[in-house]
Amino acid sequence: MLLHPMIEPASPLASLHGITKVFANGVTALAGFDLDIRAGEFLSLLGPSGCGKSTVLRLIAGLAEPTTGHVAWPGSTHEDHRSEIGFVFQEPTLMPWADVADNVWLPLQLRGVSRHDARERIAESLSLVGLENFAKAYPRELSGGMKMRVSIARALSLKPRLLLMDEPFAALDEITRFRLNDDLLRLQNDLRCTVVFVTHSVYESAYLSSRIAVMSPRPGRIVAEVMGETPGSRAKDFRTSTRYAALCGEISRILLEHMAEERG
Amino acid sequence: MAPASNPWKLVLPLAVFAAAVGAWEATVRLQGIPPYILPAPSLIGATMIADWPLLRASLLTTLGTTLLGLALAVAGGVFLALLLSLSRIVEYSLYPFAIVLQVTPVIAIAPLLLIYMPQDVAVLTCAWLVAFFPVLSNTMLGLQSVDRNLMELFQLYGAPASRTPLALFRSRLKALWYLRRPAALPAFLTGLRIAGGLSLIGAVVAEMAAGSAGAGSGLAYRIIESQYRLNIPRLFAALVLLALTGIGLYLLLAGLSHRFLRRWHESALAPEK
Numbered sequence A: 001m002l003l004h005p006m007i008e009p010a011s012p013l014a015s016l017h018g019i020t021k022v023f024a025n026g027v028t029a030l031a032g033f034d035l036d037i038r039a040g041e042f043l044s045l046l047g048p049s050g051c052g053k054s055t056v057l058r059l060i061a062g063l064a065e066p067t068t069g070h071v072a073w074p075g076s077t078h079e080d081h082r083s084e085i086g087f088v089f090q091e092p093t094l095m096p097w098a099d100v101a102d103n104v105w106l107p108l109q110l111r112g113v114s115r116h117d118a119r120e121r122i123a124e125s126l127s128l129v130g131l132e133n134f135a136k137a138y139p140r141e142l143s144g145g146m147k148m149r150v151s152i153a154r155a156l157s158l159k160p161r162l163l164l165m166d167e168p169f170a171a172l173d174e175i176t177r178f179r180l181n182d183d184l185l186r187l188q189n190d191l192r193c194t195v196v197f198v199t200h201s202v203y204e205s206a207y208l209s210s211r212i213a214v215m216s217p218r219p220g221r222i223v224a225e226v227m228g229e230t231p232g233s234r235a236k237d238f239r240t241s242t243r244y245a246a247l248c249g250e251i252s253r254i255l256l257e258h259m260a261e262e263r264g
Numbered sequence B: 001m002a003p004a005s006n007p008w009k010l011v012l013p014l015a016v017f018a019a020a021v022g023a024w025e026a027t028v029r030l031q032g033i034p035p036y037i038l039p040a041p042s043l044i045g046a047t048m049i050a051d052w053p054l055l056r057a058s059l060l061t062t063l064g065t066t067l068l069g070l071a072l073a074v075a076g077g078v079f080l081a082l083l084l085s086l087s088r089i090v091e092y093s094l095y096p097f098a099i100v101l102q103v104t105p106v107i108a109i110a111p112l113l114l115i116y117m118p119q120d121v122a123v124l125t126c127a128w129l130v131a132f133f134p135v136l137s138n139t140m141l142g143l144q145s146v147d148r149n150l151m152e153l154f155q156l157y158g159a160p161a162s163r164t165p166l167a168l169f170r171s172r173l174k175a176l177w178y179l180r181r182p183a184a185l186p187a188f189l190t191g192l193r194i195a196g197g198l199s200l201i202g203a204v205v206a207e208m209a210a211g212s213a214g215a216g217s218g219l220a221y222r223i224i225e226s227q228y229r230l231n232i233p234r235l236f237a238a239l240v241l242l243a244l245t246g247i248g249l250y251l252l253l254a255g256l257s258h259r260f261l262r263r264w265h266e267s268a269l270a271p272e273k
Ligand SMILES: Nc1ncnc2c1ncn2[C@@H]1O[C@H](COP(=O)(O)OP(=O)(O)OP(=O)(O)O)[C@@H](O)[C@H]1O
Pocket: A023, A024, A025, A027, A028, A029, A047, A048, A049, A050, A051, A052, A053, A054, A055, A056, A200, A218
């Protein structure tokens, strides 16, 4: 127990407090939303379609402003937190006119790093996702899973402290998804970054996360939290373990309970 | 515009063309049709050689007008599209006029232009006018067609630290350069291909309008002149040169488009085997 303390660290990496998000067309996407993101954790946001998961990520990244409430960054100023965020969209969102290396370069390029100086970083990011031999390929020459890995490499090129991922593997087949899940866990372990991962798959959240936050249907808020497997104690055959099966069962039960509640 | 890997794609149209020219030649000879009604292809060829100094000068005039008109249209169209994309105020106040001018057959103002301007300037203006709007509207469409997520990515990684108007403007310029410019390339090249053809048409129509009004020397003027003089072989020779100009222009612009897009854009990809 002492090796894997479950107590919260003193100050979270980011903290969303009393958030309401009302869009211009009057849709209330989030109401009474509270969430702490703890340094080093793998947090999954799980909820039905349209409950506001993407909106939460956009608020964290500063791409949208909350209507009420605020996003706090204890430990760093609001201005510089952006440089610590990597964002992976649901689609790969690559520039079709640029080859893989240039796509990975983009965040650095926008920060004013020359192609020459970025060379090493690009190679490093690409080898982290196992695409070192595809630096010169164009996006259309890659498979869907490879494009997604380029997108992840791009998010990693800035060495983010916080990686935001919006259903990155939703469009992929099971086999590829399993492999990328394992890659992602290895990456997080290597880079020691914090991950906030949006998904609507119970199984994916159970497999990946150290913590799962379950959201209610719109207007979204956190209705339950489930502690997942701690990163250090994850067994190699976790996917076939009884612990994994129990986690899936528990999450499904909570999800169903809250959906029924909403309806009833 | 992938190179024709299938030889039939080249051989078949050439064979059809040769057969048609042969049939034309045979008909004219067998039926004894006089050259002032329908000259034989061989006579057109001979006229082309005999009148070459004259026709060459006309060809150069028309070609020069077309290319200069196209170049000015590209410069003006791209510049205005950039301006419109950088400022909402400019866009709202100018774009409606661009649309009104686009849906009006501007070619009809050629006679008016001839009154107000020296003849060569009027012809050039005409070529420019008709080529300008395809470039403008296609480039604008292209500049707006950046993936929304890519723009957000840009906002995340490239947004300015301060929110002063100057910093915001510079960030817009940056987005323009890194994302909008490459994203606009396919649409721009489509506009360029359309504009190339239209610029030639504009030059020809204006030359024809000018032809009846005064001196002229372009290919279209030669056609009108030959018609008056019933020099039908020369009329055909000028027509052939005009057609070749159009084909050359098309091939040039299509080749350019292929050269820029071949690695990444769907329109330039060779079919999978
Ligand atoms: N720009 C916007 N303007 C108006 N309403 C919006 C906007 N973006 C999202 N919404 C609404 O807010 C709600 C939450 O959207 P969001 O994209 O966060 O859902 P989500 O949980 O990510 O769903 P999914 O799992 O399907 O991606 C939705 O009902 C949507 O209609």
